Amino acid sequence: LIMKAVIPAAGFGTRFLPLTKAQPKEMLPVVNKPTIQWVVEEAVDAGITDIAIITGEHKQAIENHFRPIEKLEKILEMTGKKTELKEVREINELANLEFIIQKEQKGLGHAILCAEDFVGSDSFAILLGDTICTGNPNCTKGLVDLFYEKNANIFSVERIKFEETKRYGVVSGTKVEEDIMLVKDLVEKPEPETAPSLLGIQGRYVFTPDIFTHLKSTKSGAVGEIQLTDAMNSLSKVQKLYSWTFKGKRYDIGTMRDWFQSHLELSINSEYSSVLK
Ligand code: G1P
Secondary structure (H helix, E strand, O other): OOOEEEEEEOOOOHHHOOOOOOOOHHHOEEOOEEHHHHHHHHHHHOOOOEEEEEEOOOOHHHHHHHOOOHHHHHHHHHOOOHHHHHHHHHHHOOOEEEEEEOOOOOOHHHHHHOOHHHHOOOOEEEEOOOEEEOOOOOHHHHHHHHHHHHOOEEEEEEEOOHHHHHHOEEEEEEEEEOOEEEEEEEEEOOOHHHOOOOEEEEEEEEEOOOHHHHHHOOOOOHHHOOOHHHHHHHHHOOOOEEEEEOOOOEEEOOOHHHHHHHHHHHHHOOHHHHHHO
């Protein structure tokens, strides 16, 4: 069973400066909660109970958000603010959370490597901490179910624009079912002209622990970082690796457009819809 997830959230958020100088990108609010809480809730809805958040020394706010703050709870209790008390307690109890500090920012692949001991010999999910996915079933749940069905590594993709390839890992392979492809080739941030297709990696994955063997032998790649995509390419040569075209919506909170859009679209479906009227 897939009970573990790793949420990398250690980057500097350079694209969003100065907004993200002191405020971690993953803590940017979307409707009524920080982005990373949406991500943790997606994992929990997919049946995951144990989550490692990979974070940086400069990102203490993430850990603070998920741990109990006794003084606050006491005040809420004393002043009879029951709804608020319930809400903050629920955050503390969402899952068993572990925080792992990535000491150097050496890329997504390196961040995942920091969770090797946490993962051990279990298969596990990865959810990028700055990306919100909606849909029913949610993206991680969909991947977990397909992982059981295929008994193989799988990740989600979406159709991207020609001019966007340099922002994504791009993949190609052989179609085996509607929306499912056996992956043959993966390239991180290719030029549009050399991209193997227009299917971009979204930031949701389920792997066997063998991905660590491949991560360990991965050298720095695109933008001088250890790339998860390169380790996946190596894994695909020895184990089955599938892509699944996710039909729900994905918001990359690392871009202004998606961040603003997520506010509008997710608030319409929430109890906060009245504020928009
Ligand atoms: C990362 C991954 C990339 C993926 C993207 C999705 O890149 O390396 O393969 O397509 O997330 O957002 P980053 O956005 O961290 O540059």
